[in-house]
Amino acid sequence: MFLDLIFAGLIALKGYVAEHVITCLVPAFLLAGAMVSFISRDTIVKYLGYVANRIKSFALAGIGSFFLAACSCTVIPVASGLYYRGSGIGQAFILLWVAPAANILALIYTGAVLGYEMVSARVVSAIVMAFVVGTIMAFVFRKSEQKRIESTDNKIEGKIIDYKDLILILLILVTLLSPNYVVREGPYMHKVVVWAISTVIMVIYALKIKTKDELRNWMRETFFFVRIIFPLLLFGVFIVGIIGKILPQDWIKNFLGGSSVGASFLATLIGAVSYFATMTEAPFVDTLVKLGMGKGPALALLLTGPGISFPNWLAIARVFGAKKAICYVLTIIVLGTFVGWFFGNFIF
Secondary structure (H helix, E strand, O other), X not given: OHHHHHHHHHHHHHHHHHHHHHHHHHHHHHHHHHHHHHOOHHHHHHHHOOOOOHHHHHHHHHHHHOOOOOOOOOHHHHHHHHHHOOOOHHHHHHHHHHHHHHOHHHHHHHHHHHOHHHHHHHHHHHHHHHHHHHHXXXXXXXXXXXXXXXXXXOOOOOOOOOHHHHHHHHHHHHHHHHHHHHOXXXXXXXXXXXXXXXXXXXXXXXXXXXXXXXXXXXXXXXXXXXXXXXXXXXXXXXXXXXXXXXXXXXXXXXXXXXXXXXXXXXXXXXXXXXXXXXXXXXXHHHHHHHOOOOHHHHHHHHHHHHHOOHHHHHHHHHHHOHHHHHHHHHHHHHHHHHHHHHHHHHHO
């Protein structure tokens, strides 16, 4: 039994490394390092920082996150890069939530698999939850945020970002997004080919416009995120593989019917622990719905499944601190449970 569990963890780890490291995490880490190296800190502080207008900055973070097709693990380097560059805690955690929970690619696929009603509910729920999460994180950690910005000069001096650096960041974004946007079906190797082509173009451009010292600094910042995040992601995926082996699936299906608070809580908890790559949650939920799962719990799982995961918990705790990770995860579990119950009883 023990060897079976270890084998299940290794299988999960093998699948994760094979399908996510190259096309997802590599460009995500490069993007995080580039944001720290190339984007004006003053600008991020002005538009997304603690002192920025709460409604405008939350809306900017939320809307921008819809276009970032990333899983719960891939988005961490991006959000942490933004945070270390001066973003407020609320705005950074909105990005952490919305990008995996409701990116436009996952929404399109959800509509195709589960229908217009479910995808509409997912959009509305993700937006509302984003503002609640951002507000709670900003309020709970307001003292530490205040200390963090005390030495920050909020005046913008010079350029926001050099246009050459902006093009480079956009090219990195292309390497991150194009595999999922261009290749939606078919062998994974097709995604690798798309990633490789876009990466070669990005590297050639970077070598052309950057000095050796600038490239070295970019790689140093990138490695910082790799060092503190990547090992915990691998450990978390291994543990999730073991959990998946232990959980009795028939028991899960029997307790997810209806629209009770208990069913929504269970669906939220399953989603919060499990790891779903972006877009994989829709067919999984569709299977459970056909087996009798209620629509309310289905919505809760659609949100929390890709939105958070056990590897995500560990990495967030390492990057932002255990207190912030606990507050964020508990907030999502409570909100996911409420959303599933509310939509299941009053909307669907």
